Amino acid sequence: MTDVGSAEMKIAGMTGCAIGVVLVVLAVAAALPFVLSNYQVGLATEMLIFGMLAMSIDILAGFAGRTSLGHGAIFGVSGYVVVYASAQAGLPPAVAFVLGMIAATFVAIIFALLAVRTSGVYFLLLTLALGMIVWGICLRWTQVTGGENGMRGDVRPAFLVTHRAFYWAVLVATTFVSYAMWRFVRSPFGLTLLGIRDSESRMKSLGYNVPLHLFLGFAVSGFFAGIAGALYAMFNNFVSPSTVALAQSVEGVLMMIAGGVGTLFGGFVGAAAIITLENVVSAYTERWQTVLGLTFIVIMIFAPEGIIGTLRVILTRGQGDKEHSKNK
């Protein structure tokens, strides 16, 4: 895991450089629809959305040291509310979107109230169980959720119907959300989460209200997952229990791990890697899930810090040498 505390000084010194990188990445991302086919633009949209989900999980896992297996449920609840509000209740998309975010945050708050008392594997299991409850409700409350069949409807507003327009909209949303998350984990509050991750007892003895901080961290993380979920519902115009299922949470966690725990932006890299693999490999073999599994094993063995994490280690090693020699 990266040490944000010390990285921050470096960031302060490299602001110009960082902004440059961000602008280049954004420009490239914004230009993608001109070179990609419609289908690939769809995949890119999905990568952004799942990148957001992975990042929201990373807020808890990478910075507060609590890996949640319930974020798929939070993500999915937002999707359910968006589809329900727009397709069944006939509300305008913007209102549905906001309701989705509120619902996700609300679910996250309930999860948080129960889960912040625990840590480690207990946190994992508790969030897993809570996620399963949400899944069960979505599956069985047929009158409202459509049960196994899920719910359908035209959720996207008219001006976002094309793949490109929607991609750009998601890109804009992603940019703001990512920036917000980045500021969040670097804020004094975010640093207290790091402190809790590293030593809960010390934070307690320093007078911090650890459960409250975790609670807020969880709620904020759920809020971001909710934005991703609402966008995903708009992307698919469809939601079903598989969107809130454990597999969804696990996929989010795997994306985060593949990208690098505690790297935040690794979420995008992980999402991109996994979605690409899923779609490229499946064209060649129906055993694509096996290939995916093997890839994870390889990542865990050779790059346990994840893709971004490993790159960062390599880069900082190089830069560290340079700075080291400069200081001399």
Place this chain on the structure above:
Amino acid sequence: MDRRQFLKNSTAAIAAAGTGAMPWRARAQAAPIKVGLLAPLTGVVASGGKEMVEGVQFYLESVNYQIAGRKVELAIEDDASNPDTALQKARRLVEQGNCHLLIGDLLANTGLAVANYVKGTGTPYFIPIIAADDLTQRQRIKNVIRVAGYSASAFTHPFGDWCLKQGYKKIATISQDYTFGHEQCGGLAQVFTEGGGEIVQQFWHPLNTADFSPYLGQLADLKVDAIFAMETGADATRLIQQYASFGLKGKIPLLGAMNATDQSVIRTLGEECDGVIAAAHFAEGSDNPVTAKFTKDYEAKYGKIPSLYGFSMYSGIMWVAEALEKIGGKAEDRDAFIDAVLKTELTGSPLGKTVKLDAYGNPIYDVQIRKVVKRADGKYWNVPVTSYPGVSQFWKYDPETYMKQPPYSRTFQGIKKA
């Protein structure tokens, strides 16, 4: 829209080169018809998915992958029994593979997800397996057509009538707790209770129930004339086995939904499945010469008696092919294509009888009440006992009135209060 055209062409080229399925063909020849097949090759219903692929391939091989003088290119994608994946794969087939039509999917949720997607793109999508009632009733989509398929409650309506004719007064149902189950039970319950019968109790159990003893214990005490079981896959296998080991077999007649005694289930069973009655359009043990030939050929090729999945996909792709023959293979002209499919009367169906669609895009079949019996070689198969000719998905109700009632669900089973 030069850029768009360029993108389309380059995507097609990339897709063709990328999949490597076909070498680049001479320009003079008509471009192939691209068929996108979605089937669950992994996940909970993977075995059914494999038979779906077999069914399509079996037909296409029989016509040498040629329809109306055009080569057929079959792109198979795994929907992983998951609606999100199905949606993604459908996008891939339509947007990257430039498929002229989509066919397939097994689970209703995957089919509904894809149906919602093609509603936007206008791609013709054929669903020989997806049985969700509303796709050809209350929420019809023009380019989603149930060729060679059936709506869930279509066969249980006449089945309810048959039960009345047997003199059954009281029936209990046990069913998997999801829409497909609700709809099948609803069909039976409505017709049976409207005819004076009584549904004593309905049990809904989650999918993948390992132990049916709590249900069977209660069912045994209900003193009913028959028990209707709406089960698919492994649940059907377990229920039929446990029904026998509870000693209920032979005491209370067991009626099944068509999936409960489908070959995919009874293939693995022994005499415990003997005598179970179910209603369906297809009975592999029929003595109709066309059906018998289909069953024999399929068995010779794949080493197993065809199931509902193989049969439906075989007939489905045949239907599409017959329609394409009529319009000279112009799969690009979607409106004409969809129109042709809707008007086509399937002549080559393994059912040995011409099948046509009703005004809502759902086929009208002779519904067979079939019984599981032992074949000479010891394998079990379904043999027709009696038949209801020309059954509509609306049974004897007026379509408009019928569609005003809510769709069957756990809370609405169409049960007439005595």
